Structures are given as structure tokens and as C-alpha cells.
Amino acid sequence: MNTPRSEDDTRSQVLRILGEIAPEADTTSLRPDVSFRDQLDLDSMDFLNFVVALHKEFHIEIPEADYPKYMTLNGCLAQLSAAQS
Amino acid sequence: MAEFLMPTLGADMTDGTLVQWKKKEGDRITKGEIIAEVDTEKAAIDVESHFTGIIERLITRPGDKIPVGTVMAIIREEGRPTTSIVSPRTVTTPPAPPPPVHRTESGTAVPSQIGRFRMSPAARKLAAERGIDASTLQGTGPEGAITLDDIERATTATADIVKSVDPADRQARMRHTIAAAMARSKREIPHYYLSTTIDMGRAITWLKDSNEQRPVTERLLYGVLLIKAVALALRRVPELNALWKDDEARRRERIHIGTAISLRQGGLVAPALHDADRLSLSELMQNFQDLVKRARAGSLRSSELSDPTITVTSLGEQGVETVFGVIYPPQVALVGFGKVVERPWVAGGVVVPRPVLMASLSADHRVTDGHRGGLFLAEIDRLLQEPQSL
Numbered sequence: 001m002n003t004p005r006s007e008d009d010t011r012s013q014v015l016r017i018l019g020e021i022a023p024e025a026d027t028t029s030l031r032p033d034v035s036f037r038d039q040l041d042l043d044s045m046d047f048l049n050f051v052v053a054l055h056k057e058f059h060i061e062i063p064e065a066d067y068p069k070y071m072t073l074n075g076c077l078a079q080l081s082a083a084q085s
Numbered sequence: 086m087a088e089f090l091m092p093t094l095g096a097d098m099t100d101g102t103l104v105q106w107k108k109k110e111g112d113r114i115t116k117g118e119i120i121a122e123v124d125t126e127k128a129a130i131d132v133e134s135h136f137t138g139i140i141e142r143l144i145t146r147p148g149d150k151i152p153v154g155t156v157m158a159i160i161r162e163e164g165r166p167t168t169s170i171v172s173p174r175t176v177t178t179p180p181a182p183p184p185p186v187h188r189t190e191s192g193t194a195v196p197s198q199i200g201r202f203r204m205s206p207a208a209r210k211l212a213a214e215r216g217i218d219a220s221t222l223q224g225t226g227p228e229g230a231i232t233l234d235d236i237e238r239a240t241t242a243t244a245d246i247v248k249s250v251d252p253a254d255r256q257a258r259m260r261h262t263i264a265a266a267m268a269r270s271k272r273e274i275p276h277y278y279l280s281t282t283i284d285m286g287r288a289i290t291w292l293k294d295s296n297e298q299r300p301v302t303e304r305l306l307y308g309v310l311l312i313k314a315v316a317l318a319l320r321r322v323p324e325l326n327a328l329w330k331d332d333e334a335r336r337r338e339r340i341h342i343g344t345a346i347s348l349r350q351g352g353l354v355a356p357a358l359h360d361a362d363r364l365s366l367s368e369l370m371q372n373f374q375d376l377v378k379r380a381r382a383g384s385l386r387s388s389e390l391s392d393p394t395i396t397v398t399s400l401g402e403q404g405v406e407t408v409f410g411v412i413y414p415p416q417v418a419l420v421g422f423g424k425v426v427e428r429p430w431v432a433g434g435v436v437v438p439r440p441v442l443m444a445s446l447s448a449d450h451r452v453t454d455g456h457r458g459g460l461f462l463a464e465i466d467r468l469l470q471e472p473q474s475l
Contacts, residue, residue, distance in 0.1 A: 024349050043402050044306050045377050055301045064296045
């Protein structure tokens with residue numbers, strides 16, 4: 001079983017993944033409760049790549065029905081925290 | 086002998102700049118293999134060879150900007166005579182520099198051995214990481230060995246050619262080339278437009294069920310269903326899968342769907358998903374993911390830009406409900422898809438809410454008429470009602 005990560009570490013990994021998907025975006029100024037799509041102009045392909053990258057980084061299963069829960073930074077961190085606890 | 090020319094990577098391209106050769110003189114190359122990287126108005130493109138044979142001469146030098154159709158290299162095709170003269174008409178660049186030489190410790194120059202070169206493991210590893218073909222470099226180490234510094238210099242030189250184009254300038258140039266192609270299209274092609282509303286209920290339900298069975302790495306996007314439906318519908322109305330050349334439509338046997346992809350820095354490209362009608366949805370999705378990734382990273386292949394036989398554009402994610410696009414010459418049709426929206430829909434005499442999608446066709450009236458265009462849209466609709474058969 002993986003050691004749970006700190007919230008800071010989880011946050012920095014999520015931002016790193018977003019930075020790889022939208023290299024031109026300033027992920028440090030993301031508003032945590034506004035959707036990534038609106039802030040970073042992500043399309044469905046970008047979002048799928050984001051979910052795949054989360055799956056690979058955090059070794060979690062993300063059903064398609066749960067996608068909406070991962071659409072904001074706060075939502076994403078809450079899901080990842082719950083999955084690791 | 087075959088002349089490898091600066092290719093046309095779309096109706097709007099007039100010239101290109103050689104970034105680097107991926108092969109050196111004396112190398113064998115096969116058809117479809119990458120021979121060079123060329124910078125265009127839109128992006129740096131990996132250019133494939135149309136020939137199989139031995140590279141006799143590399144004429145263009147990295148950094149040279151040359152018009153489309155200019156001879157860049159001479160390839161001795163397998164099974165062909167070895168003597169030929171390059172047409173001076175099309176050679177506009179200076180001859181290539183002499184073959185690289187090694188300097189021995191005594192200072193005597195000896196030609197490099199084709200296909201063999203000295204190189205430290207560290208330099209080899211770095212070259213692989215940077216995508217540098219070390220066999221094309223002249224080493225500065227002992228006995229001409231390729232060093233880490235040589236790889237660093239080659240990396241910088243390649244990057245400099247691409248970066249010499251300011252991003253804002255590239256964007257302006259891309260806008261200019263798109264403008265030229267679209268103005269030409271509207272000037273030369275008598276467009277007609279059709280649209281139909283498609284009930285997407287079955288397709289969306291099927292996709293949801295299918296994705297539930299798939300691991301996250303293999304899930305499908307509904308756009309792939311649309312692309313496949315277009316590709317299969319073209320088999321029914323093949324005259325839309327054609328290119329207009331020399332005042333006539335020339336049907337294409339293979340179906341290569343140009344998929345409009347917006348670039349993050351602005352502008353768009355529409356590279357081909359080759360043989361889209363023959364691929365399974367999983368294969369199509371995989372190829373689509375790869376294509377989008379490479380389009381945005383600036384590493385498309387020349388055939389992907391020159392091969393599309395029709396274009397599909399979808400603006401649904403931008404909230405657009407209906408798209409009537411402009412045909413990209415020399416293609417003769419473009420299919421547009423809008424956003425999936427819930428609308429009242431009459432089914433079996435009952436009004437029910439259904440997810441619907443507006444599909445449109447922009448087509449060249451010199452090649453088809455509304456009747457055939459209507460059949461094509463109806464076929465897309467029919468196919469999307471049977472998503473399991475896509």
C-alpha cells in the first residue's frame with residue numbers, strides 16, 4: 001500500500017500534470033473552485049489526458065461518472081485525499 | 086534517380102525552412118521514413134520520403150528557406166539506374182557541403198565512414214534523448230569522435246532554427262496562411278450547405294456503457310464515434326471523398342479524415358486520421374489522441390498534413406450548436422458538428438427530451454449536389470443510431 005501523500009505534495013503533482021497538459025497556462029493562480037475547463041481552456045481530450053495522468057500518478061480508478069468531481073482543484077484534491085485515506 | 090522536393094503540406098503553403106536532415110548522404114531510406122524536419126508557417130513538420138533507396142545527395146542546408154517544389158535531395162531508387170542529372174531548373178540552393186571528415190591525430194583528413202562513427206556512450210544516450218541523429222554530425226573529439234558538446238551544439242542549432250520564428254510572428258503567419266486558403270476556397274469553390282439534427286441518445290448511452298467496461302486509459306470520446314460515422318458514410322457517397330485538381334474531381338480510394346485541432350497558442354491545423362473507415366473505435370481513439378498530442382507539440386508528419394480527403398470540425402465544446410465550415414481546398418467537402426443539447430423530440434408520437442446534435446455538410450457544388458449531400462448526412466444519422474456497429 002502506498003504511503004499517503006501530504007496535501008501539498010498532492011497539490012503540486014496535480015498542478016504539474018495540469019502544467020504538462022496546458023503548458024502556456026499559469027497554474028499557480030488557479031482559482032480552486034472554478035472548473036479547469038473554464039480557466040485553462042481544456043477540451044475533452046485534455047480532460048481525459050488529465051484523468052489518465054491522475055490514474056497513473058496516484059494509482060486510483062476514476063470511473064467516468066466521477067469526472068465532474070475532478071473538474072476543479074478543490075474537488076480534485078478532495079477526491080485524491082479520500083482515495084488515499 | 087528521384088528528386089526529393091520541398092513538399093506541399095496544404096493548399097496554403099508556399100515555402101518551408103529546412104530545420105535538419107534526419108539522414109545523411111549514403112544512408113538507405115525507405116518510403117514513409119522521416120528524412121527531414123521542415124519548418125512551415127504553421128509548425129515544424131517531420132517530412133517523410135516518398136522513395137526507397139540510397140540518399141545520393143543532400144542539396145538543401147539547415148536554415149535554408151526554399152519554395153515548395155524545390156529539389157532538396159537526390160535519392161537513388163532501388164532497382165533504378167545510378168546515373169542521372171538533377172534538373173538545374175528546380176535546384177535553387179547551393180550544393181551541399183563536402184562529406185564530413187575526421188582529423189587523425191597527425192592532422193590527416195580522412196572521410197567519415199558511412200554508417201560508422203565514434204561516439205561515447207554518454208553522447209549516444211544524450212543524442213537519443215534529444216532526438217538527434219548522430220550519424221549526420223561531424224565529431225570534434227579524438228579521431229572525429231562525436232562528443233557531448235557536439236550533441237549539445239546540434240540540439241541548440243536545431244532549436245535555434247525553430248525558435249528564430251517569434252511565437253507572435255508565427256501566429257500572425259499562421260493566420261495569414263489560413264486567411265489565404267479560406268479566401269481561395271470562398272473565391273473558387275461554389276459551396277452549398279445542408280444540415281440535419283441527429284438524435285444522439287443511443288450513441289451516448291452506448292458510449293457510457295462501453296466506457297464503464299474500459300480502463301481509463303482506453304476510454305473513448307464521443308467525437309471518435311462522429312469521425313467513424315463520417316468515414317463509413319463516405320463509402321456510401323464516395324464522391325465527397327475527393328480532391329479537386331485540374332478542373333475535375335478526383336475520387337480517393339482511401340478515406341483520410343482531416344480533423345480540425347485548435348492549437349493552444351492560437352490557430353488550427355487539420356491533420357489526417359489515415360484510413361479512418363478501416364480502424365476500430367479503439368484504434369481510432371488511440372490515433373486521435375496521438376494526433377492531437379503531436380499537433381499541439383509541433384511534431385506532425387508531412388503525410389498527415391497533405392493527405393486529408395475531407396475535413397471534420399467540431400465546435401460543440403465551445404458551446405456552438407451549428408457549424409457551417411469553409412472547405413479546405415483541394416478537398417470538396419467539410420462536415421461540421423455542434424454541441425449535444427437536450428431538446429424536445431418526437432419519438433413514437435410522444436414528445437420526449439433527447440440529446441440532439443446538429444450535423445452540417447459544406448460541399449462543393451461542382452462535384453456533388455444537394456441530393457447526394459442529403460444522402461450522406463442521412464447515412465451519418467443512420468450509423469449513429471447503431472453505435473455498436475461503428
